Amino acid sequence: MSLLNKIFGHKNKPITIEELQKALKNREFVFYYQPEWDLKTNRAIGVEALMRWESPKRGYVPPMEFIPLLEESGIIHDFTYFLFDETLSALSELHKIDPSLFMAVNLSVSQLRENDLITTIQKNLEAHNIDPKCLECEFTESQELTDEILSNGVLDKLADLQIPVSIDDFGTGYSSFERLKQMNVRKLKIDLSFIRTLMEDEKNKSIVASMIKLGHDLGFPVLAEGVETTEQQEWLKQNGCDFAQGYWFSRALPLDQLKPFLSENLKK
Ligand code: C2E
Ligand code: CA
Ligand code: CA
Numbered sequence: 001m002s003l004l005n006k007i008f009g010h011k012n013k014p015i016t017i018e019e020l021q022k023a024l025k026n027r028e029f030v031f032y033y034q035p036e037w038d039l040k041t042n043r044a045i046g047v048e049a050l051m052r053w054e055s056p057k058r059g060y061v062p063p064m065e066f067i068p069l070l071e072e073s074g075i076i077h078d079f080t081y082f083l084f085d086e087t088l089s090a091l092s093e094l095h096k097i098d099p100s101l102f103m104a105v106n107l108s109v110s111q112l113r114e115n116d117l118i119t120t121i122q123k124n125l126e127a128h129n130i131d132p133k134c135l136e137c138e139f140t141e142s143q144e145l146t147d148e149i150l151s152n153g154v155l156d157k158l159a160d161l162q163i164p165v166s167i168d169d170f171g172t173g174y175s176s177f178e179r180l181k182q183m184n185v186r187k188l189k190i191d192l193s194f195i196r197t198l199m200e201d202e203k204n205k206s207i208v209a210s211m212i213k214l215g216h217d218l219g220f221p222v223l224a225e226g227v228e229t230t231e232q233q234e235w236l237k238q239n240g241c242d243f244a245q246g247y248w249f250s251r252a253l254p255l256d257q258l259k260p261f262l263s264e265n266l267k268k
Pocket of ligand 1 (some may be wrong): 019034044049051062064067083107108140168169176192201225226227228245247248252
């Protein structure tokens, strides 16, 4: 069998739990960081940690292909510790450039259910000497998430620690306005599907304008995800969107490339 056959043969095999355990132990999971931008000042304000699996056998594996399995298998618990250790260590490096930068991390519903989630966060904030206000937890909008958040009180615990929370993929889930109002949330992130079609017609623009207004009426700043063009960026700025993220500003970068990129942007 040729080397290419071996590689592609492996790629098609289903991912196993043992493989993921080994990947965690061998530190094959790495984080890339995508800057979030303030549209008014045109400066980076923080970054979002996006996980990558760089498998020696499979090559790059997109997060959505293995995160559900991480969750089902229970390995996600060990992963959660690794996530906070790794990203807060990166943030302490970024604070040498600008101490106001924040680190946003994505948390799934199963991570929310971990009994020791709050302890894990606290331990890592202390270990890396990070102000809780500089960590941000992102939760994807869904019915399951909303129910879980409201029933187990985790949002209140995060609020007690002064850790900001944002609602990810806003517009795709089922949060009622009533529930949204009840949540202790700091930011709404409009899903990139709305931004992708933004400039196509007036209806799409009306939808995004309404989402910005809804966020503001509820007292939340609003971020647009997946901004790829100058036109989208300008429209969002003119329509009062506070923050943005997307390839137009920067792709997610490994820490060693992120540091010079942010230094350059923030020295202006
Ligand atoms: P997300 O949290 O909505 O992350 C945004 C996704 O959009 C990322 O994909 C990012 O690379 C991509 N993106 C950013 N800007 C643009 C753009 O301008 N155009 C387009 N087309 N795409 C853009 P990625 O890295 O593949 O992540 C996919 C999803 O995997 C994330 O969606 C998040 O839900 C999940 N994920 C990633 N890392 C983690 C993690 O550490 N934990 C958990 N629980 N989920 C994670
Ligand atoms: Ca996210
Ligand atoms: Ca998102």
